[in-house]
Amino acid sequence: MRKSLIAALLALLASGCMVGPDYLRPQVETPPAWRLSDEAANDLANTAWWQQFDDPVLDDLVSTALRENHDLMIATARIEQFAGNYGFVRAGLFPQVDAGYEARRQRDISAVVIGAGNGITYNSYNAVLNASWEIDIWGRIRRQTEAARAQLLASEEGRRGVILSLVGSVAGAYINLRDLDRQLQIARATAKIRGESYDIFKDRYMGGVISMLELSQNKSQYDEALASIPPIEKAIAQQENGLSVLLGRNPGPIPRGKSIDQLRLPAIPAGLPS
Structure with a gap:
């Protein structure tokens, strides 16, 4: 009984989150045929x-x-x-896909040894790919x-x-x-x-x-x-x-x-x- 009640409440909440109903074009009464054929009317209108x-x-x-x-x-x-x-x-x-690429050239002075130079220089590359999709x-x-x-x-x-x-x-x-x-x-x-x-x-x-x-x-x-x-x-x-x-x-x-x-x-x- 409790599970049925919870399921009913969830269904009710889900239906309340829907954003508007599907649009339905209203029915309009139109005559079965015009006195002028559609071809002639369209030719005149598009001229x-x-x-x-x-x-x-x-x-x-x-x-x-x-x-x-x-x-x-x-x-x-x-x-x-x-x-x-x-x-x-x-x-x-x-789905949304974002891509990025970054290249850097850095020097690490923390590894400097006295009399051994100005540090270590190295290159770093970074590629980023993000994908998202809002259902x-x-x-x-x-x-x-x-x-x-x-x-x-x-x-x-x-x-x-x-x-x-x-x-x-x-x-x-x-x-x-x-x-x-x-x-x-x-x-x-x-x-x-x-x-x-x-x-x-x-x-x-x-x-x-x-x-x-x-x-x-x-x-x-x-x-x-x-x-x-x-x-x-x-x-x-x-x-x-x-x-x-x-x-x-x-x-x-x-x-x-x-x-x-x-x-x-x-x-x-x-x-x-x-």
Whole structure:
């Protein structure tokens, strides 16, 4: 009876020393199939989708952003940090071996005999080999390894998220910039036409064909067309500055490629799940 009680107590104490249970992924209900095949979805996700716009300037801007963006550099450095930590923690599961070697040259003056010299000189060599292995009975090292691996995977996913957000922001900002360029082109063309019309109306007014009211109305249309240009120019400058920040450079002009009308929209498969 006493032995059974002691065994039960030892088993209870041993179970209490365990460091956490094994992680079990929760069951998530998923549909049996998507309307789009997995192959098509993976092909679309793994494609450098911005290249489908077929604009070399946009490709260069994305490459520059991926190379120079500070947030991406931080995310990459974080991955390297967690990868090193994961390797260090995981090494605790395996035997550790330390080796050392030492060589000395000494002189023993205690053996000096009067008139016999300066003592005895000799060489000594010492080699050390230590081996240790912590048996992970309670699962402490395994839990630390699992935590380090989870941090590594999370940092990798974080970097992918930074890349996805960065590329999307650069492509979106560039397309918006080309759209503003198109708006500015239309506004300037409209102002030019309104100016030519105003010149004609002035000649007609001087010839007594139209009244002052008609001339004033035409002048208002011309002034309105001129007034629409500065806000678009300001928006273009702001868009260029924002895109420069994404590229990791000081605010400044952005090179242009194809116009908004020439950009080829990427083909999206029908039924792609959101």
